[in-house]
Each structure stands twice: as structure tokens, then as C-alpha cells.
Amino acid sequence: MPLTKKQNFLFIILLLVMVFLFLVNISLGSVSIPLKEVVNGLLSQKMSKESWEIILWNFRFPKAITAILVGIGLSMSGLLMQTLFRNPLAGPYVLGLSSGASLGVAFIILGTGFLPTFISSFFLSNYGLVLASSLGSFLVLMAVLLVSQKLKDTMAILIVGLMFGSFTSAIVSVLSYFTSAEKLQKFTFWSMGRISNLSWNEISLLSLFVLIGIGISFMVIKPLNALLLGEKYAQSIGINYKKTRFLIIMATSILAGSITAFAGPIAFIGLAVPHMAKLLFQTSNHFVLFWSTLLLGAIVMLCCDTIAQVPGNDITLPINAITSVIGAPVVIWLLVRKRRF
Amino acid sequence: MSEQNFTIQTSNLSIGYKSKSETITIAQNINLDLEKGKLIALIGENGIGKSTLLKTLTGIIPPLKGEVTLLHKPLQSYKPLDLAQELSIVLTEKLPPSNLTVYEIISLGRQPYTNWLGTLSEEDTIKIEEAISLTEIQHLVHKKHDEISDGQLQIALIARALAQDTSIIILDEPTTHLDLVHKATLLKLLQKLTHETGKTILYSTHDIDLAIQMTDEMIVFTPTQIVQDQPCNLIQTGIFNTLFDTEHLTFDATIGKFKIK
Numbered sequence: 001m002p003l004t005k006k007q008n009f010l011f012i013i014l015l016l017v018m019v020f021l022f023l024v025n026i027s028l029g030s031v032s033i034p035l036k037e038v039v040n041g042l043l044s045q046k047m048s049k050e051s052w053e054i055i056l057w058n059f060r061f062p063k064a065i066t067a068i069l070v071g072i073g074l075s076m077s078g079l080l081m082q083t084l085f086r087n088p089l090a091g092p093y094v095l096g097l098s099s100g101a102s103l104g105v106a107f108i109i110l111g112t113g114f115l116p117t118f119i120s121s122f123f124l125s126n127y128g129l130v131l132a133s134s135l136g137s138f139l140v141l142m143a144v145l146l147v148s149q150k151l152k153d154t155m156a157i158l159i160v161g162l163m164f165g166s167f168t169s170a171i172v173s174v175l176s177y178f179t180s181a182e183k184l185q186k187f188t189f190w191s192m193g194r195i196s197n198l199s200w201n202e203i204s205l206l207s208l209f210v211l212i213g214i215g216i217s218f219m220v221i222k223p224l225n226a227l228l229l230g231e232k233y234a235q236s237i238g239i240n241y242k243k244t245r246f247l248i249i250m251a252t253s254i255l256a257g258s259i260t261a262f263a264g265p266i267a268f269i270g271l272a273v274p275h276m277a278k279l280l281f282q283t284s285n286h287f288v289l290f291w292s293t294l295l296l297g298a299i300v301m302l303c304c305d306t307i308a309q310v311p312g313n314d315i316t317l318p319i320n321a322i323t324s325v326i327g328a329p330v331v332i333w334l335l336v337r338k339r340r341f
Numbered sequence: 342m343s344e345q346n347f348t349i350q351t352s353n354l355s356i357g358y359k360s361k362s363e364t365i366t367i368a369q370n371i372n373l374d375l376e377k378g379k380l381i382a383l384i385g386e387n388g389i390g391k392s393t394l395l396k397t398l399t400g401i402i403p404p405l406k407g408e409v410t411l412l413h414k415p416l417q418s419y420k421p422l423d424l425a426q427e428l429s430i431v432l433t434e435k436l437p438p439s440n441l442t443v444y445e446i447i448s449l450g451r452q453p454y455t456n457w458l459g460t461l462s463e464e465d466t467i468k469i470e471e472a473i474s475l476t477e478i479q480h481l482v483h484k485k486h487d488e489i490s491d492g493q494l495q496i497a498l499i500a501r502a503l504a505q506d507t508s509i510i511i512l513d514e515p516t517t518h519l520d521l522v523h524k525a526t527l528l529k530l531l532q533k534l535t536h537e538t539g540k541t542i543l544y545s546t547h548d549i550d551l552a553i554q555m556t557d558e559m560i561v562f563t564p565t566q567i568v569q570d571q572p573c574n575l576i577q578t579g580i581f582n583t584l585f586d587t588e589h590l591t592f593d594a595t596i597g598k599f600k601i602k
Contacts, residue, residue: 086437222459226452228439232432236399237505238425238453284440287458 007281007288014295021302025067026060028311033060059196062203064302066195069203070263071273071301072294073210076217077255078270079277079293083224083286084248085148088334089158091271092256095144096164097137098267101260102191103168104136105129109187110175130209134257140164141253145245192318193264195305202262209258216251217290220244224286267320268327269304273297275334300326347413348509348541349375349398354407356390356397366405367393371567373560375543377508380535381569382552383545385562386585391545392513394562398543399430399511412508425453429502431495431512436486443489443497444482447472450504472503475537476530492523496530503534510534512544516551524548528555549581550598572597 027038033052041047041056081090092098147160176184223244226234235241277292304322355369367390385391396402400416409416451465476496495515502510516524532555535542546552553572560569563583581592590599
């Protein structure tokens, strides 16, 4: 269906908000750079203070890019899961995908002490981390999928996700009991979420994975719309369900896995953002939801990160705390309002 | 009548479920001929296998033995997309929660014909409008699917099947949640559609007296046999008395209704 005037208008507004927040995000932090200087710096690479240039290019700009990648990737995987599981509460964090990824990372950071150095150094590299966390989230998603086919009850799926969360934290506590304090600290910092201090190498690797995941998502827009009628109707209008499900699972595990590997398990973005998109655009058409989820994902993550930096102050809050503070009430509000999802 | 007029035929069909350890046969030797432009009801006791038969006819589960032919080709040889252009379904189960409007639901029926992004062409829009006017739901199209009543949703889902532009529509107990007025409206609509569009419509139901009055043919599923014939012929054979294995009910052929003894 063609976009309505209202939807077009909303898209333009969201785009402008995103650009604005991108600039604000770069401008604010422990040292604030005037917005005008940020624009100058980004466009002409010339700023009035050299220290600002260093801050801009080495810290703020990569961080803002990471925030956008994390925001769009997690939100997209949430949208895919909500439609696939026909469950409004599905999301990478709630379904335990992030827990699965954590488990993978925990094994690597905490468990490699048991391995010879030359093997552990491979696993501790970025590729090893991405591999382990993608594998972890993929395994959890497969398990959730298996349960969802045995039990038609959507609540059961959420409980399975919850159980994986407890399971992971149990394994992690066992691992941390045997590991060194230094490694434990590394893991704890990772688990609080971090989107700053990623090197350009890491960022390009992350963008590659996010791009692949988003690309696959774009390919399944039509089947996703068919799935809104339920699995049987979807098949009756010519959708290859097995293939579609495979593509959706691939996309979500790549997105959730790679993002969790680099940025830690970031809560609630994947669950809350698709709902914001559905509420704002009042539609279930995935062609509209695809773009609105991307825009809103970037906006929300930039917003959360700006708050986490505590502008004008030296401290930085863990990003996970901010996303939970914003995300958890959204979920409760959704449940209480019993909205159409 | 010529052979060309048949849309679905079965020959020596056995239906049931096959698992690794065992095969459960629900019924065998089923020979049905569904004709173009006919409204056909499938009746039978709860749990006798009506759904299994419908699932086999729609290709969701494979036949245990025998064959289902759709437009003179084996059903199993159809690719999902080709099948979607010949056969559409309407189910009883509720739709998953979403923001879908009635218009969007109907337009999803065009998916077998649209490009990879699902963009509607001019022809698609025409077919959707046709489906809407045939089912007379113009006043509902902009409503969300959970804002309308069960009866209205059933009709919207039938409109979706019409937009899919198939030669056969199969409905699983479409009258279940409806009151008598809406049952009658829905069956009148199905009757009109078969006669105006030449589609074959097969539906399963428990409203036997309504089916006797409204359908061209009935398929009666009893524990011992499966018979297809015109309602008046079926009454004469007295098959309705064998339909339920109980002494509490008897079929009164003069008024075409069941009575409690």
C-alpha cells in the first residue's frame, strides 16, 4: 500500500530528529562542543580547538555511529521476532538471545583460562567473540523455536527465554568462581553494555554484520506481512514458510549476536522500539515498519547514549541501565493498556 | 456433465497421519468429485476427521493412499505459489494481534500475484475492490480487524479469499461463532458467490439443517462411509440417521431437521 500523507510527514520528522540527535549526541559529554562547531567539524574537518577535533574523530563520532548501528540492529531483530513468534513481547533480550550471546562470550572471556595461550588468543580476538556470541544467540533462538512449535502457547516461549536467562547467569557465576579477578572484571564491564571506545576496525566489522542482517530483513518484508495472518494463511498465499523462518532466524541471530558481542547485552531496545513504531505509524505493514523501526531505533539509542554520558559531568552511566529505565516502563505500559500490537 | 467441470477430485483416497512409529488411518476409499460453481457442505460428527479431510484436500498433509487432483493435475505436483493461485482457505481461528485493517487483510490475498515487495498493481486493486463489493463490506474496509465482530471478520476473510482469485475456496467451519442471522447471511453470500463467480466452495459445518437448505451438494462423513450427493437424495437414503452414533437424536425427513427423542 502506498504511504499516507501522515506517514510521509512522520518519516521526514523522524529523519530530522535523528540527524539532530546525532549532532547533539556528538556535542554533549564530559566536554561539550557547541553544535555549530560539530557541524563545521563534520563537514569541513576544521574546528576552532584542536582538542575538539580529537574528541570528535576519536571518541564522539565513532560512538554515535555505534549507537546508530546498535539501535537499528536490535530494533530490527525485535520486529522480526515479534512477527515470527506472533508475540508482542518478543525481543532479543526477552527471548534470551542476549543471554545466549552472553553465555558464548562468558565461555570465551572467563573460560579460556583453561586453554593453551595460542588457542585462547584466537578466541579472545574480535572474530572469536562475534562467532561465540552469534553462536550463543543462534542456539537459544533454535531452542525457543523448538519449544514454540511444541507449545502453541505464546507465554511458554517467554518463559523459556526467562529460563535461559537464569541458566546463563548460573553458568556465568560458576565460571566466575574459577576465573581470575581481571577476567571477571572484563566480563562485568562487557555485560553492562558499552558503545564507546570501539575501534574503527571493530565498527566496520559491526556495520558489515548489521548490514547483512538488515539486508536479509528487507528481503522478507512481503512474507512478514503474510505472517500477520498466521502461519497457515501465509502458506496458503504461497509463502514458503520454512525458508522464510530460516531467513528471519538467520537475520535475528546475526544482528543480536554481533551487536551483543561488541556492545554487550543491551536490554529492551529490541522489544520497545518496534512497538513505538507500531504505535506512531498505526500500521502493521512491514514496509512502513521496516523504515520506521530503523529510524526510531537510531533515535532511541542516540537518546539513551546522550543521557548515559551525563552531559557536563565526568561520569558515564552504563548504557544498559538507561535502556532498561526507559524500556521496562514501556513494556509495563503496553501490558496495562492491552494495546493492539 | 463434462469432465472439465471438476475442480477437485479424489480417487481411492486414504487420509490420516503418519509418524515414524505408526500410521493412523482416519478414513479410506474416499471418492469425491467437486464441481465448478457448486456450494458443497461437509458434515460429520466432532472428531470424525473433517479437518483431516480438508487438510488433505488443501495439501497441508499428504494423502496416505490414493490421489487428490486439482484441475486435473495431482495436488502434490503444485508449487506453493501455483497452488495459491488456484486454492484459497478461510479458517476459524482468530488472527494474531496486529494493526491490520480489513483492507490490508483483503489485499494480502493478492500476494501470489505481487512482486517481491508486495506492491499492488492496478489489476490487484481492481480485484480487491471486486471482492469488497461482492461481499458488501465497503463500510468496514478502514476498520482494524479486531474492531469488527466475529461475523464481520469471517466475511472479511472470505473477501480476502475472493481477492486471491482462485477457482476453489475451502472454509473450515465458517459459521461456528455466528448467530442464526449471521449464519444465514454468510451462507447466502457463499451461495451467491458460487453462482455468480463460478467458484467451487467447500465448507465444513455442524449446521446440518441450514446446509440441507442452502447447498448444491453435501459430503456426509459417517463412521462407515463418506457419501457425496444432493441434499434431497441424501435425505431419501436415510443416511442422516447414521451420522451420529446416539439414540437421543433422530432425523425427521419431512422437515429436514434433527429431533431429540
